[in-house]
Amino acid sequence: MSAGSQSEPRRAVVVGGGIAGLATAALLATDGWSVTVLEARDEVGGRAGSWEQDGFRFDTGPSWYLMPEVFEHFFRLLGTTAERELDLVPLDPAYRVYSDPRSGLDPLDVHSGRDAATALFESVEPGAGAKLSAYLDSAGDAYDLAVTRFLYDTYETTAGLRDPALLRRVPQLAPLLARSLASHVERRFDDPRLRQILGYPAVFLGGSPYGVPSLYHLMSHLDLDEGVLYPRGGFVEIIRAIERLAEASGAVIETGARVVAIDTDDATATGVVLADGRRVAADLVVSTADLHHTETALVPAGLQSYPESWWAKREPSPGALLLFLGVEGSLPQLAHHTLLFTEDWRANFDDIFGRRPRVPDPASLYVCRPSATDTAVAPAGHENVFVLVPVPADPAFGRGGVDGDGDPAVEAAADRVIEQLASWCGIPDLADRIVVRRTVAPGDFAADLNAWRGNALGLAHTLGQSAMFRPRNASRKVEGLSYAGGSALPGIGLPMCLISAELVIKRLRGDRSPGPIAEPVRV
Known part of the structure; x- marks a missing residue:
């Protein structure tokens, strides 16, 4: 049941004003919660921050706009569209590749679109164009499967995994989970530049092509088939748009507000404690801070779902x-x-x-x-x-x-x-x-x-840290404590953080379906 059906709005505190925190706040406020966002730093954005000096303005984090349909879905949940909120520009070329000059290999400009991508691969390695086309067919299929079956699942039950339609895909999925992305690519292509173009997306997943499963070849569908966009003004415009929508929905955003503890009473979250001694009461606490920091520094020791011993592995x-x-x-x-x-x-x-x-x-x-x-x-x-x-x-x-x-x-x-x-x-x-x-x-x-071990993105997407093996979006030991962000489900990157915010809402609504929340009907 939505909180909006309550006679008195329930109170939610969101810890952290990065994209996951702002998105969670916007969705909660739209669902009828009274929401306060507490951001420790003086500006919102988190990893997706901004820095200016002498007329230059730098995005300090994410800079690839991929999975546009995830952004579009999120904006539609809030009654708007990406087109209305952002000025998106397609990039051509999508990117340029340089190799070590000692290799004697020429730079390559990679243009998005099936025809352009296959033509490039064919020009570099005879026969690689057709191989890439088949590779991208598989990547597109895997991507569709991820969006419809894996990314939006809270994994509160195994119902989504036991769906007969998914079980019929196991013979195709099993090999993609059993071998690395690098081995998957190396079986098909010989030129080192082509291998690297297809293997490098592992870094976007916080891993190595030798360490992430080849199911993640789906990433190539995004840059080679779909294309790469840029929000004019920089990625800070995405943060500003979501902040704007959160505030328009009623959320209150407070910066310079460092949370030092999550209050609990009888294993139930009751609010947070700030560095200045203030206590903010809440019926729901959603921490979008680094999950290691949340669990080991903010949650009492006896109530940690992911204690230090878990992180050691x-x-x-x-x-x-x-x-x-x-x-x-x-x-x-x-x-x-x-x-x-x-x-x-x-x-x-x-x-x-x-x-x-x-x-x-x-x-x-x-x-x-x-x-x-x-x-x-x-x-x-x-x-x-x-x-x-x-x-x-x-x-x-x-x-x-x-x-x-x-x-x-x-x-x-x-x-x-x-x-x-x-x-x-x-x-x-x-x-x-x-x-x-x-x-x-x-x-x-x-x-x-407060990034664990100073990492830049979150938990790497190894097989053992993906999908149902990734930390859930709610504490197992503290009622009323949820999580969102790059270390929780579904994973790393701005689109994943938007989905993680949606998973918080799905849990609150008791929605255990594997797909996205239905968008409001547009009149």
């Missing part, structure tokens, strides 16, 4: 070294999205996830130049460049800073990344043209976002 996503660079002059060598892939692909991931973790050198890099599409993110005559380097999840690596004042190891690694970017992409004077520089490292993720 889990695998985080990689950490990240982030560079925000304001660059004088133009950078046509970089597309809106650019990927740099190392020649020794496996060694790069072993450095991040292996037994002896270290910062890869050279590293596989992701570079975003939003100023290629959006003039508002940099002053005239300048470029906005964001660089993400996957590194081990270890806050001991250090913290970043502005204008080179981060920890020495962090700034030295950033210097190497800038040199690599300049060398591989043919920008010899890049370092001399940088007029704004900021670095962020795993130590910052741990200190600023």
Whole structure:
């Protein structure tokens, strides 16, 4: 039953004002709850934050707009549309790929759409076009299955998993779960660039292509079949839109409000305690803070569903070294999205996830130049460049800073990344043209976002940390305590965080169906 049927609205406190927290607040308020969002930092957004200096505005986190139908569904639940709330621009090319110059391989521009993608693969490796078409057929089928059967399931029961229509698919699904994405790709393609194009999406899932199951080849359906979009103004516009909708629905959002404990009475959540000593009473607490922090720091020890001993056996996503660079002059060598892939692909991931973790050198890099599409993110005559380097999840690596004042190891690694970017992409004077520089490292993720082990994304999507094996969206030991965000169901990324918010609502309504909530009828 919806809370809106109550004579007095029940009170909900949402801990954290990232996308999951804001989305949860918007849905709860629409459902009739009296909602307060408590964000520890001075601005909402969490990982999807924003930073400005000297006329540059940088997104500090997510920068790929994928799974547009998930965003559209979420907006429709709130009585609006993505078109009404965002100015979405298709990117062409979707991204550019550079290989280590020592390999002698040319850069590739990847254009979305079946015809363009298969033509590219065929031009690189005879016969690969037809193989890619079959690969994308399978990826599209897996994606449809994920959306209709897995992503929106709360897994309160196994009914969705026992559906005869799904059980008939087991012979096709089992091999996709039993082998890694890398092995799935390597069986079909020989050119290292093609393998890397199809394997790199594992990083979006917080993992390695050698560690995530090949079911996640579904990710290639998103960038190669569907395409990549960009919200003009940056990803902060998504946060602003959801914040706007949450407040319009009646939610109250308070920043600078750090929650230090979740109050419980007889194993029932009764509210939260703030750092300033205030207590905020609630009938429902939804924590969208880092799940490790929630469970081990905010929940009393005897009531933790996921205590420290549970985390000792889990695998985080990689950490990240982030560079925000304001660059004088133009950078046509970089597309809106650019990927740099190392020649020794496996060694790069072993450095991040292996037994002896270290910062890869050279590293596989992701570079975003939003100023290629959006003039508002940099002053005239300048470029906005964001660089993400996957590194081990270890806050001991250090913290970043502005204008080179981060920890020495962090700034030295950033210097190497800038040199690599300049060398591989043919920008010899890049370092001399940088007029704004900021670095962020795993130590910052741990200190600023309470991220477990300083990870950048959440729990990696290994087989044992996906779907029904991922932490649920509600405490097993505390009544009235729910979770949303990248470490809970269904997983990592902005679309997944929107779905995690919807799963909170589904639980409250007693909706155990495996699919999305029905959208309101539009007149």
